[in-house]
Ligand code: MF3
C-alpha cells in the first residue's frame with residue numbers, strides 16, 4: 165500500500181478485487197432501495213431494505229455511527245435519503261414519499277476492510293420535467309467526470325469535466341460545500357474531488373487509485389444549510405437537488421465502476437471509454 169501523496173491510497177490488483185466486492189454490495193442494496201421507492205413508502209422503509217441487503221451480502225454499514233469529527237453527531241442510520249430540497253445526508257424517518265418527489269439515496273458498505281459508496285436519484289411516480297432533467301443532468305455529469313479519469317490526468321480534469329457537463333445541460337446550481345473523495349480502507353480519504361475546477365490541476369491519477377465521484381446539482385442556487393438534526397444538508401433557497409455517485413477504480417485496463425452492477429460496462433461502451441475489470 166504505497167501512496168503518491170499524503171493520505172492517498174493506491175491499491176494492488178488483489179485489493180481492487182476486494183474493493184469490487186464492497187462495491188457490488190452497495191450496487192445491490194441501491195438497486196433494491198430504488199426499486200422499492202413508491203408513493204407511501206417511508207424513508208425508514210428504505211433503511212430496512214439497506215440493512216437486509218447488508219446482511220445478505222456479508223457487509224457492514226460504514227454510515228451507521230459515522231462521525232466526521234470530534235463532537236459531531238454520529239450518523240444514526242445505514243442510508244441517507246434526501247428528498248426534494250434536501251441535497252445529501254437526509255436521515256430516514258417516518259416521512260412517506262409522495263408522487264412527484266425527487267429522492268436521492270446515498271449508500272455505503274464496508275466488506276473485508278474495503279469501502280464502497282454510491283448514490284442515485286429517483287423520482288416517485290411522474291415528477292416534474294424540471295426535476296427529471298435535473299437528475300439526468302447530474303447523472304450525466306457523473307459519467308463526464310468518470311470519462312476524464314485516465315493515468316496522467318489530474319483531479320482538476322475530473323472537476324472541470326463535471327462542471328462543464330452540468331453547465332452545458334442548463335442553468336443549474338453546482339453544490340460546492342461537499343465534494344467527492346478518495347476511498348479505500350476508509351470511506352473518506354484524500355484527495356477531495358470537487359464538482360467545479362480547473363483542468364491540469366491537482367493530484368495526478370495513477371493505476372490503482374479509487375475515487376468516489378459525486379456531483380450534486382440544484383434547480384436554484386449553490387448555497388446550502390444544515391438542519392438542526394446535525395446532518396441533513398438542504399438548499400438555502402429551497403430549490404430541489406439531485407445527487408449521483410459511484411466508486412471508481414483506475415485499473416491497468418481502464419475504468420472499473422466498482423459500485424455499478426455491470427462494473428460500468430454498458431455506460432462506458434456507450435461513451436467509447438475503456439472498461440477495465442480485473443478477472444477473479
Ligand atoms: N456517502 C456520503 C458521501 O458520499 C457520506 C455519507 S455521511 C454518513 O460522502 F454519515 F452517512 F456516512
Ligand code: CO
Nearest residue numbers: 281376378409
Ligand atoms: Co461519497
